[in-house]
Amino acid sequence: MSNADVLLMAHLMRRAGFGANKGELDKLVKNGYDKTVDYMLDNDPNIPVSEYMIRRYQPDYGASLGSTTNGANWMYRMIWSDFPLREKVALFWHGIFATGYAKLANGKVLHDQIKMLLKHGLGNYQNLLVELSRDPAMIIWLDNCESHKGAINENYGRELLELFSMGTGNYTEEDIKEASRAFTGWTIANSDYMTLKCQRDSVWPYGRLSMHFEYNPDDHDEEEKTFLGETGNFNGEDIIKIICEQKATAKFISRHLYSFFVADEPPVPEWPYKEPNDPEAIEMLSKVYFDSGYNIKEMLRFLFKSDFFKSEDVWNKRVKSPVELVAGTLRLTKEFNRPSRDQYFTTLNAQYMGQWMMSPPSVEGWHWGTEWLDSGTLVERVNFSSSSLGNKDNIGVKEIINNIKSSLDSPIDSEKLVDASLEQLGALSTSENTRSILIDYADSNLDSSEEINDEEIAELLKFVGAMPEYQRS
Amino acid sequence: MSDKNNRSLVVVQLSGGNDAMNTIVPYNNGIYHDSRSSIHLTEDEIIDIDGSLGFHPEMLQIKNLWDERKVSIINGIGYPSPNRSHFRSMDIWHTAESESIAPDGWLGRTIREIDPEHKNVVTGVNFGRGLPRSLQCRGVPVASVGNLDTYGLMTDIQGSENRDYALSFFSRLYGPHLGRDVILEALGENGINAMIGADILSSANEKYSSSIEYSDTPISNNLKDIAKVIFADVGTKIYYAQHGSFDTHAGELVNHAKLWKDLSVGLGDFFDDLKEHDKEDDVAVLLFSEFGRRIEDNGSGTDHGSGGVSFVMGGSVKGGFYGEQPSLELSEQVEGDMKYNNDFRSTYATLLDQWLEIDPVPILGANYEQHDLFRKG
Amino acid sequence: MTTISSKIKYKNTMGLAAMQGRGFYYPMDLAFDSSEKIYVLGRGHDGDPRGCRIVVMDMNEEYYGTFGSFGNENGQFIWPSCIAVNSKDNLFISDEATNKITVMSKEGNYISSFGEFGSGNGQFDGPNGLAFDHDDNLYVVDHRNGRVQVFDEDGKFIRKFGKPGDLSGELNLPWGITIDSKNNLYIADWGNHRIQEFSNDGDFIKSIGSYGKKDTDLIHPSDVAVDLKGNVFVTDWGNHRFKAFNQNGDLIYSTRGEATLSKWAHDFLNTNIEEKEARSKSKLVFELPGFDKDPHEESSHVEKYFWSPTSITFYKGEIIIVDSNRHRLPVYLVS
Structure with a gap:
């Protein structure tokens, strides 16, 4: 499979879904691009956790007395659906x-x-x-x-x-x-x-x-x-x-x-x-x-x-809307694999970034594109994606760290580490400048005398979550 | 009156619908007693103002400010065709538009008017997560600060040395060479502005020193953070904080008292702090709520109503009553509520025109009669 | 609605939606003390936890007050699930988020708590249903561990039974539990769509129901109660119905609900006349236009129907149901 195929599939999955990690992309590339498009359009998605499960623990997600649990319920579908x-x-x-x-x-x-x-x-x-x-x-x-x-x-x-x-x-x-x-x-x-x-x-x-x-x-x-x-x-x-x-x-x-x-x-x-x-x-x-x-x-x-x-x-010519940013990040981190109270508060981050699901600012809906970005919302966006991707306790992050480690030969050099990280998070592309800054950061952070540890990779992932390219889709 | 350039406006939103009748209490009105059989406040309890109205017993510090002629009480505030939904009514107060759903907030528009070119990224600062609609306006950046002590970028990086180091990389990532298309340009500009804003606000935190010890309640913490930014002189004109929930359907006597106690104590400390830093004349505080509550109680609380009370406080404020205390007579009620007699946009217009000295008409979309809220000269 | 037995009759409804004062917000369970006071355990919701508390009332809808709140301190709850009262009138409350059982006095004072996350003895992964046997031993449904644990009145682990699975005697995310006059146990085996009866030693006796939408079927039952004759009453949570079976497991009653206005609801409408008037001109029961035959959807439209009932209690000839999404307690008479 060529790298170009993976990059194209990553583009498709960012747009037709909320992104995919490297392992998921590889599987899809094997199936082929056109078949993937047809499959997504012609089949009902598979959602592994039932509405019954959600309602048992979070009754308001189904009855929606409040103004935010309905959006949090939708967020579950966005992060659980196999093809969202x-x-x-x-x-x-x-x-x-x-x-x-x-x-x-x-x-x-x-x-x-x-x-x-x-x-x-x-x-x-x-x-x-x-x-x-x-x-x-x-x-x-x-x-x-x-x-x-x-x-x-x-x-x-x-x-x-x-x-x-x-x-x-x-x-x-x-x-x-x-x-x-x-x-x-x-x-x-x-x-x-x-x-x-x-x-x-x-x-x-x-x-x-x-x-x-x-x-x-x-x-x-x-x-x-x-x-x-x-x-x-x-x-x-x-x-x-x-x-x-x-x-x-x-x-x-x-x-x-x-x-x-x-x-x-x-x-x-x-x-x-x-x-x-x-x-x-x-x-x-x-x-x-x-x-x-x-x-x-x-x-x-x-x-x-x-x-x-x-x-x-x-490619990457769109600004991720807050909901896309939150859903995409949570699909990578896989931190919610069953109904959880924390999921409610995590979903609120989209609201802090300016997109309150089912409560748009007016009949015109939200203004998309660069209007999502201001110095206030960018703080929320960067802090959210950086802290989520950099939390090695998240199941998905753990997997990504393991995949990064197993894709590297020792001795580890910073350049390979950065490239492997960008790759595993979904074949992310960056400018040469961003890549070189990430390499500098990895350089200064890596203790070359020892084997690379999860903490050091997580520190780098924080920066991948903070880089400008991560805000784009 | 203070120098226009130093003035700022602090807006405190009383979320949930503050019961105006148990805030400024018509304590010797028979209808008040009859309709509030379970939750009325008696003459012994209230703090008398003028022989017919009294402050809620927990508003001691506000009463002291009143005695110093620094508190204006705007009775009977509201708007035509009152809406009793929290969300819609709050939206109306936020957007200053009662007829249709408006796209942006009145304070957002105000910030745009004050700083059209975004020269200062902290012209407006909200205390709390997520911007209320009143501060939202396309292209207007407003920082939302949960807690000033921990505000900033990449805050989960522990240790100040590590964070400074990380932020130096952040500033390189968002550096000036970034722009190659509109998205990267926007990211670069806002990334750097976010850093500047975070820097300014954290320096305000570091510089602060005061003899006042605020109590440890959410509203006191917010007021203290606001004081810190005011004293840092960073050019912030609009501050915003929320206090609640005033949605006292039940257990009102206990809950409402606690809410006003926390707010009154917080405001007392805040004004003492302002005095200590010689800023009392530069700050005006607006307290508002989305609606008042039913005249008749429901056994242990009150349901959603209309006709509210707002307050404007500050060293430059001309203390006294504004608006009229609505009559409680049945014939004067609106569906069991007090009838408004002055539009909230008159108060907004007054604050914009007389305090911030900007034209209220483009912001409010019409000309509203103003109150005479501020001392002259 | 299928009524087979004329011995079960709707009586009245108690309660009101309220986060403070009189009423409940997502009530989950209730329990009686020896003086016939009812303790109603509310969950509140994630967006506003004020409803997370215990409301004290009686069968005449007399309101005695409220205690307990959301939080991590002693005597506070995150996701409170079930409540039971022992013979000394102490309240035991399970919390499926903190994996703790909290013990409180009936006045609401914190006494103690026990439990932590895990699968060892005395550890829980989502404690739910609670019941006391005749010797004041506490049975805790440990739902994600698929088992029941038994404790003495000091919270000391005694024994356990059950394991996850779908064979007879196995449990799949069980929820409510009750103990009959012979000290036999009945468990709402939520994930397996059945009620299972066990001996006091945990030996499987019988099973009622299987997945389906017919009256004799169950979908995700939440709780079970038993009367002195051995009739079994079930809140069929996923079908949004109350059902009764005789001791042979034959259906004797099934209803979607016929809730009427409670005293507290009348009080609300009498102080909010416009709502009362608009309501009186409305047709609140109507032909259901579709909703894909989904009973959750149907119940969301028709106010008198059960909507996610979570608990059922048999007490002195009456059945009290916690109709969670409707924040009320419908009552039925059993003769």
């Missing part, structure tokens, strides 16, 4: 369909939305938008339960077009109104009581209640509507069908996929004014969108197998 592509795709959609705790005050309903994204996120986009429009958290978040026949609330209609499908500049204010009319009657059961409980943050008398969609035909506007040039007595499904037929939608989704899985694009609000970094790639993805009948899985299959994805030009 589903989780990655749900995280992608969560960033776009950003729904937050502040207005819901119900972690269970938000977690239910993530489960919906896990189930439908790789499927047909038209179907996904229908599911999203029926999602109780979304219905409250964007006030569709307050939109009535003859008295529409435009919030959902607007964001459906602006943030979830087409982007600004491709429809009129009139289209927003007409779309909103078509979604009247799409509400949740007991909406008055449920919204009151949200507003009052009420867990009384007996905990929070899950919510479910309800279509109220009496409150649905049955008059004719004109939307994007088409006229008819449209219901919500018809609006979504028309939306999905638009070139703007194909481009918008393609650009989002590219930005999340290939390389950071400019922030979304700039899209109407700035062409994509790689217009050809967006063209090709748009074509797959239509050819496959809006199938996200096929778009991703094409994307991962494309030259523009495999190109070294886009």
Whole structure:
């Protein structure tokens, strides 16, 4: 197996998952790149610890009275799933369909939305938008339960077009109104009581209640509507069908996929004014969108197998989001192999770095790319990855240290030690400058007269966790 | 009044919804006694202010500051259409936007206004892990300090010599030659800034000396850390700390008393410390909570309500009552709560305009009538 | 719901969701003392441990106070799991995070503790269910070690039985335990989806249930209780049901729950009138629209259903269930 194959597989696993260590990469390379892509897309992931186990020890992970245990539950899946592509795709959609705790005050309903994204996120986009429009958290978040026949609330209609499908500049204010009319009657059961409980943050008398969609035909506007040039007595499904037929939608989704899985694009609000970094790639993805009948899985299959994805030009051209950084690090350290109280507090680190799962800052979701980085959050990021990777008591770190030792001939020299460490942590690439600084550090830290010990390797791993390259994906 | 350049604002968030009625107590109001059959405070217990209102019995140190005319009490503070969810209401106070979900916090915007080019990485410092929304703003760096004694980069490296040595490598890793693309540029700049920030803050810790002995409670520890940074003169304008939980659905008499005792003792020591370092006139402290609580108790506590009380304290503050004490008459209540009579953004506007001397309108999105909170001249 | 026996009837519900004062937050287990006071052990949750405590009440929902808290000090808990009271009215509380059994007086004063992590005698890997036999010996379900350990009243190890596995007499992450009038033991063998009965010496006698969603099946049972006639009552945690079997192991009762408002719940709604009004206009029971037939999901939607019941107690003709995710105690009458 060539080194180039390993490096490419490492790139794929960082993007389609949360990274992989050297042993995992070697196995995947043996299976082959295309087969790995197909396997991840076509099979259900294997998660070795059941939801029953989590609920037994951490009941709130399933019932979600709080605002953070739902995210910690999701983090378990991210670190336990053998191929966490589903989780990655749900995280992608969560960033776009950003729904937050502040207005819901119900972690269970938000977690239910993530489960919906896990189930439908790789499927047909038209179907996904229908599911999203029926999602109780979304219905409250964007006030569709307050939109009535003859008295529409435009919030959902607007964001459906602006943030979830087409982007600004491709429809009129009139289209927003007409779309909103078509979604009247799409509400949740007991909406008055449920919204009151949200507003009052009420867990009384007996905990929070899950919510479910309800279509109220009496409150649905049955008059004719004109939307994007088409006229008819449209219901919500018809609006979504028309939306999905638009070139703007194909481009918008393609650009989002590219930005999340290939390389950071400019922030979304700039899209109407700035062409994509790689217009050809967006063209090709748009074509797959239509050819496959809006199938996200096929778009991703094409994307991962494309030259523009495999190109070294886009390797490490993304900043890891806090959730990616935490999940990726915990997959390496393997410190949580069963439900654990510490896992809750470790997951909070993503929040300290600026990404509170299921509590995005606004309807626009998080701003990705270099906006994750400031001097405050970088302290959290560096301290977290450095202390986790440098803790030799973690099972995964122990394995990595043993693999480093067994891959080295004695006498140990610092250069080989640094290269082996970068290799075992997942074929990480660094600049020559970073590598030489790590070698200097190893030099000054190694006691050449003795056999290398675990502590010395762990000290070096702390620096690998602290290096700028570790913050990239 | 103090020199504008030396002034700073300390915001203490009372998380969970402080019971305004048992903080500034309308102790001889019959409706208060009737509706608080289980948890009312009596005339014997409270610290009288003016014959009709009194401080909670544990607010002794705050009462002393009041007597020195350094405490303004803003009664009846709130916003239209009160929301009684902790998260949403706190979000409204954090973003200063009550109608829609806003992307950033009012103090984050303030820091951006004060230091648009990020010349000082410690213009805003939060004490606690994770930034509250009020301090979040795109592109605005704010340090979050759990504990000043241990704050810094790569803190799990033991021993100061080892750490200094390690940090010298860290600074090489994030050195100026890093930038080859936008990501590396951003990493390089922020990495170095993080080191500078950590250096500044740890030097503040080392320089500190005081005769005041703070008690060992979380809020006192935070106030002491804030004092250390104030005395180091590193240009910090906004400090933030949280205290709670004020969500006193049950056992309110005991829990609420403990919360105010810890805060009052902490603030007493903090102001003594400021006095000792001749900084009393340079600091304004804002205490706020996301909402007040129900007028009627539930047997042993109170449920979520509206209409709260805020405080602004400091040597330059013009002590007294602001806003109005809301009427408890049934006809004046909002769904069983006290009705607000002054918008919290008026207090924000006052602090921005009269204290920090920056234009409140771009930060708050509108012009709000101001209080007359500060001494002139 | 399948009701086979008319001898079991729903009576009422006690409790309220609350982290302080009257109520519980993720209650796990309860125990009675000799004066009929109930000690309800709450877990709280990782994000907010205030619910980690013991609440004292009685069957009339009289509230007597609360003690115990989250922490590492004596008399504090991290992941408290089960509680039992001996004949001297001392409380024994198991903590599956610290691997300790804490002994407290019924007034809440710390007396002693024993246990540490390990698999030797007197060591635990996740102590859960607790029960006393007629001689005040304490039986501790040591769940990840797949065994039961027996201690005298001073916490001195006496003996042990059981080993991990799925054969008869073996245990897979067992949880609750009870002791009947003949000193026989019944254990909720959580991982094997069955209740097992053992003699006092630890010899296997019989087993009830196997994995499945039918009324006669069990999924991850959490606890078991037995009445004087040998009827066996089970909290079918994974099916979110309360089930009863006769001494031959035949199903005699099964219900998803019919919880009603407790006294404390009424008090809450009476001081929060808008909620009371909105609630009264709501349809809280409805046709379940799917949820992949997952009973955990269904129970999350329908308030009156059991949602992860963790403990069941037979006391003077009544069955008291700890309905953990709903923070309440439904009560059934057995005649």
